[in-house]
Amino acid sequence: MVGLRLVDISKKAGKRQILKNTSVEILDKELFVIAGPPGAGKTTLLKIIAGLIVPDKGEVYIGDQMVNAVPPSDRDVGMVFEVPPIYPNRTGFENIAFPLEIKKMNADSTKERVEEVAGLLQITHLLDRKPTTYSGGELQRVALARVLVRKPRVLLLDEPLKNLDAKIRETTRVELKRLQREFGITMVFSTHDQLEATAVGDRIAVINEGIIEQTGAPEELYNSPKTVFAARFIGSPTMNLAECVLKQMGDRWVLDASDFNIDVTMRAQAIESKAMTSELLLGVRPEDIILLNSPENSGCFEGRVELIQNFGDERVVTIRVGKVSLNSLTVKERVFKYGQKVYVKFKEEKAHVFHRKTGIAVA
Amino acid sequence: MPKLVVKNLRKVFGTFEAVKDVSFQVEEKETLCLLGPSGCGKTTALRIIAGLEVPTSGEVFVDGVLVNDLPPQKRQIGLVFQDYAIFPHLSVFENIAYGLRVRKMPEAQIETKVHETAALVDVKSILDVPGKKLGLSEMQRVAIGRSIVLDPKLLLLDEPLSNIDAKARERMRAELGKLQKEIGIATVYVTHDQLEAMTLADRIAVMRNGLIEQIGTTSEIYDRARTLFVANFIGSPSMNLIDCEPVYDEERAILKSGGFSLDITEFAERIRDKTKGKELVLGIRPENVSLDIKKTDPRAIEAEVQLVEPVGAKSIYHLKISGLTVLAKGYPMPEVNVGVKVWATFNKDKLHLFDKKSEETIV
Numbered sequence: 001m002v003g004l005r006l007v008d009i010s011k012k013a014g015k016r017q018i019l020k021n022t023s024v025e026i027l028d029k030e031l032f033v034i035a036g037p038p039g040a041g042k043t044t045l046l047k048i049i050a051g052l053i054v055p056d057k058g059e060v061y062i063g064d065q066m067v068n069a070v071p072p073s074d075r076d077v078g079m080v081f082e083v084p085p086i087y088p089n090r091t092g093f094e095n096i097a098f099p100l101e102i103k104k105m106n107a108d109s110t111k112e113r114v115e116e117v118a119g120l121l122q123i124t125h126l127l128d129r130k131p132t133t134y135s136g137g138e139l140q141r142v143a144l145a146r147v148l149v150r151k152p153r154v155l156l157l158d159e160p161l162k163n164l165d166a167k168i169r170e171t172t173r174v175e176l177k178r179l180q181r182e183f184g185i186t187m188v189f190s191t192h193d194q195l196e197a198t199a200v201g202d203r204i205a206v207i208n209e210g211i212i213e214q215t216g217a218p219e220e221l222y223n224s225p226k227t228v229f230a231a232r233f234i235g236s237p238t239m240n241l242a243e244c245v246l247k248q249m250g251d252r253w254v255l256d257a258s259d260f261n262i263d264v265t266m267r268a269q270a271i272e273s274k275a276m277t278s279e280l281l282l283g284v285r286p287e288d289i290i291l292l293n294s295p296e297n298s299g300c301f302e303g304r305v306e307l308i309q310n311f312g313d314e315r316v317v318t319i320r321v322g323k324v325s326l327n328s329l330t331v332k333e334r335v336f337k338y339g340q341k342v343y344v345k346f347k348e349e350k351a352h353v354f355h356r357k358t359g360i361a362v363a
Numbered sequence: 364m365p366k367l368v369v370k371n372l373r374k375v376f377g378t379f380e381a382v383k384d385v386s387f388q389v390e391e392k393e394t395l396c397l398l399g400p401s402g403c404g405k406t407t408a409l410r411i412i413a414g415l416e417v418p419t420s421g422e423v424f425v426d427g428v429l430v431n432d433l434p435p436q437k438r439q440i441g442l443v444f445q446d447y448a449i450f451p452h453l454s455v456f457e458n459i460a461y462g463l464r465v466r467k468m469p470e471a472q473i474e475t476k477v478h479e480t481a482a483l484v485d486v487k488s489i490l491d492v493p494g495k496k497l498g499l500s501e502m503q504r505v506a507i508g509r510s511i512v513l514d515p516k517l518l519l520l521d522e523p524l525s526n527i528d529a530k531a532r533e534r535m536r537a538e539l540g541k542l543q544k545e546i547g548i549a550t551v552y553v554t555h556d557q558l559e560a561m562t563l564a565d566r567i568a569v570m571r572n573g574l575i576e577q578i579g580t581t582s583e584i585y586d587r588a589r590t591l592f593v594a595n596f597i598g599s600p601s602m603n604l605i606d607c608e609p610v611y612d613e614e615r616a617i618l619k620s621g622g623f624s625l626d627i628t629e630f631a632e633r634i635r636d637k638t639k640g641k642e643l644v645l646g647i648r649p650e651n652v653s654l655d656i657k658k659t660d661p662r663a664i665e666a667e668v669q670l671v672e673p674v675g676a677k678s679i680y681h682l683k684i685s686g687l688t689v690l691a692k693g694y695p696m697p698e699v700n701v702g703v704k705v706w707a708t709f710n711k712d713k714l715h716l717f718d719k720k721s722e723e724t725i726v
Contacts, residue, residue: 038528136401165400166556170599174681177670193529199672199679218673219695235675236533287676307540309562310581312598313650313692316562318537327537329676332582338544 003028004049004154004186009058011044011210018044019055019210026188031180033201034190035233041210042190046156049188050079062154078152080144080160092118092126092134096145103150117145120182121175137168141175148183155180157189161196173200194234198222206230228281228359231352237286237316237327243356244282246271255282255353259322260301262346264353267363274362275355283352286316289328291336292343300345305336319344364427365390366549367412367517372421374407381407382418383573389517394543394550396564398557400596404573405553406521412551413442413519426516441510441518441548445525447502451495455486455505458494462513476512483546484508499527500535504542511546518550524559536562557597561585569593591722594646594715600679603652603689605645606719609638618645622685625709626662630726634716637725646715649692654680655706656698663706668699682707 004026011019018041026032034042047053049060051072060067067075087095093114100110118124121141131139140160147155160176161169177200180187191197197204198218205215206229214221214230225231231239244257246268253268254261262282264271271280292300303321310332317336319326321344328344336342353363365388374382382404389395397405410416412423414435423430430438450458456477463473481487484504489497497505503523510518523539524532540563543550554560560567561581568578569592577589588594594602607620609627616631617624625645627634655663666689670681678695681688684707691707699705716725 037530166558166599167400167596167601170601174670174672177672195529195674199674219697222673222675233530236529237537238530238533285676307537307544309537309540310585311558312561312585313648318541 003030003063004032004188005059005061006045006049007059007061009045009048009055009060011041011048011053011055013044017210019048022058022207022210022212024205024212024215026186027203029184029186031177031187031189031200031202033197033204034188034207035192035194035197035201035204036207037192037233039209040207042192042207043158045207046079046158046188046190049154050077050156051075052079075154076152077154077156078147078150079156079158080140080147081158086131086139086143086146088131091128091130092123092142093128095131095142096127096149099146099150113149114145117149120179121145121148135168136164137172140164140172144176144179148179151183152185154186154188155183157187159190159192161191161193169196176200195236198234204234206233208233224361225283225352226361228283228354228361231283231354231361235285237329239352240284240286240289240326241354242282242324242326244280246275246278246280255280255351257282257324259324260344260346262348262351263299264348264351264363267353271353271363275353277355277357279356280362281354281356281359283354284326284346285350285352286327286329288347288350289319289326290345290347291317291319291328291330291334292345295343296345299348300343303342303344305338305340305342308336308338317342365424366393366426367551368422368424369408369412370422370424372408372411372423373419374404374411374416375419380573382411385421385570385573385575387568387575387578389549389551391549392547393565394552394563396552396554396560396567397570398554398560398564398567398596399570400555403570405555405570408570409519409521409551409553412517413440414438439514439516441507441513441515443506443510443518443520443523445522447506447523449494449497449502449505449509452493454491454493455481455497455501456490458505459486459508459512461509466513480508480512483511484542499531500538503535503539507542507546511548515548518546518548520550520552522554523552525554525556532559539563558599561597567597569596587724588646588715589724591644591646591717594717594724598648600649600690600692602646602648602715604717605647605687605689607643607645609634609641609643611635611639618643620645620685620687623664623687625664627711627714629711630714634726638716642719643725644717644719646717647709647713649679649690651710651713652682652689652691653693653708653710654682654691654696654699655708656696656703658706660706660708663708666705666707668701668703668705671699671701680705 006024009019009022048055096114097110123141206213208229214226221234242257244255253265301321303319306320307318309316315330317328354361367389370386372385399405411418459477460473486504567584568575571592577593605620607618610617610619615628666682666684669683672679680691
């Protein structure tokens with residue numbers, strides 16, 4: 001078992017509290033993603049696992065062993081940085097072989113190991129060339145090979161795709177996932193890109209200002225966000241959010257956002273007992289907003305098309321309803337015009353409800 | 364009259380031909396996007412239009428006037444840089460007023476102009492705030508305000524969203540889209556991000572190796588790629604591209620690639636003469652490959668799921684079909700996991716066919 005456990009980690013840098021009582025449990029052979037905006041504490045967390053930063057408080061376990069006192073070189077953890085340090089005067093082979101050289105491995109085994117890793121990463125053609133001739137993606141893979149060649153038990157990747165072109169990012173992320181499977185390695189991967197996070201991660205921890213907001217499988221984070229932050233962070237286009245109050249209208253209960261409302265009669269009691277307030281936030285994913293050309297009897301609201309974004313296979317249409325702009329995801333076959341009048345209908349059963357003050361999900 | 368006409372632009376740096384022969388025009392109120400990977404010549408083309416680079420040959424007309432011999436500040440072009448270049452110690456008002464002061468406009472007129480512009484780019488409430496205290500989207504609006512206050516005939520934007528984290532980029536992309544509609548100035552926008560191009564542009568010019576491969580509306584570029592390069596570059600995940608050869612007999616037409624075959628008898632007449640004896644590349648976008656657990660469509664092809672990437676409302680399925688990797692994109696199917704056998708159906712109306720040698724489309 002080479003899972004990882006961080007227990008109650010806190011770290012300050014100057015006056016800034018970077019991590020606050022952060023606990024994470026990463027399973028053996030898992031591809032675990034730490035996702036959050038810049039400055040959330042992702043890199044600090046990785047460096048604490050690697051032993052490059054000493055936490056002010058808390059414990060780090062690799063497998064069953066507490067490693068707080070173990071120096072980085074003895075932790076058997078490999079880390080690939082955002083900007084990998086590669087020696088420009090050495091060939092690809094020499095760069096990748098470097099860690100083995102330090103370990104004084106003999107030439108035959110070194111050659112075998114380097115070629116094996118290069119084959120898996122599909123960079124055999126780079127072994128004789130020097131880094132100045134590499135593309136960004138190739139450089140990243142050589143850096144990765146240099147870490148993998150040591151066969152570390154745990155591999156940490158700090159925003160490994162950040163500096164790559166959008167197209168290369170897409171293929172490299174698949175390669176990384178494939179590699180993690182083939183090597184059977186525990187991999188921890190940080191990113192600010194939620195799409196990358198859900199695409200590669202077995203599980204994801206969404207981190208914000210040093211606090212882990214939610215940990216779970218991609219589908220779990222997408223379908224059942226536990227906080228407003230997680231709800232906003234995961235998913236693109238972002239979940240629509242509007243302030244609302246829970247109130248009774250005749251024999252129905254609605255979440256009233258003044259410019260529109262949705263029926264939650266079935267869930268009203270649960271919401272009320274959990275929130276203990278009527279001051280709430282309503283969240284609706286763009287695919288759960290339906291656009292109609294003519295009004296239905298009830299539960300739909302007039303708005304105007306404010307923006308149309310072409311996503312290729314889909315369209316994101318922004319509708320202005322009163323003071324609120326709502327994004328709706330629609331099929332490309334539907335044609336909309338700027339300023340056009342449309343009617344918005346919500347998939348009520350898919351609505352998320354959050355406590356307005358605490359940001360915690362109540363339904 | 365078009366706001367910008369670029370004719371046979373060419374630029375050579377030493378022995379490197381950065382821009383080979385580029386011509387296009389931008390109409391009033393239109394946003395044209397120059398899109399391509401690093402090194403395709405898009406930024407050089409933009410810099411030539413702005414007057415920051417002298418072309419080796421070719422002509423640039425702004426609003427009907429040949430500007431080749433005019434310095435940047437006389438071209439009536441507003442330029443917004445990647446980092447926005449806001450003066451940190453000047454207030455928003457002074458940042459916007461800067462160009463007017465350089466032009467020695469009377470104070471009263473400056474006052475009016477800045478307020479008008481501030482209303483347009485929605486920074487009226489922060490006119491006194493110093494540049495260094497601005498958030499990202501405020502900086503974007505101030506940078507655009509500072510350009511448009513000079514009443515340019517044309518606006519140039521150089522990768523304005525490229526150094527911003529994914530979540531903020533999504534928000535600012537939508538804001539930029541709304542702003543463009545409001546200010547209505549002809550715009551040239553440079554990016555390597557195909558999604559940014561699709562969502563913001565009216566038309567896209569896809570560039571490669573110093574040439575425009577295809578220019579057209581966003582839908583044209585997405586639905587009717589003229590070359591293999593464009594097909595591969597536009598859309599995320601990329602279009603599936605499968606090397607194959609046509610096999611015709613009296614009754615049927617089949618595209619074959621190793622063990623993979625696709626019946627295209629319905630198109631045989633249209634393509635027989637154009638494809639006979641040629642090596643072809645079959646293209647199909649992931650959203651046009653649909654999956655089923657059972658074989659309900661008699662022409663469905665057996666596939667094994669190799670990887671699932673949950674990306675929000677949809678999931679990307681990496682399939683193995685007769686030794687080929689094919690991607691499918693659709694609503695998540697909880698029962699479809701790695702290793703599961705599924706049946707894939709290609710939407711025949713959405714097939715692309717390219718000549719492998721010329722890399723150009725056949726149908």
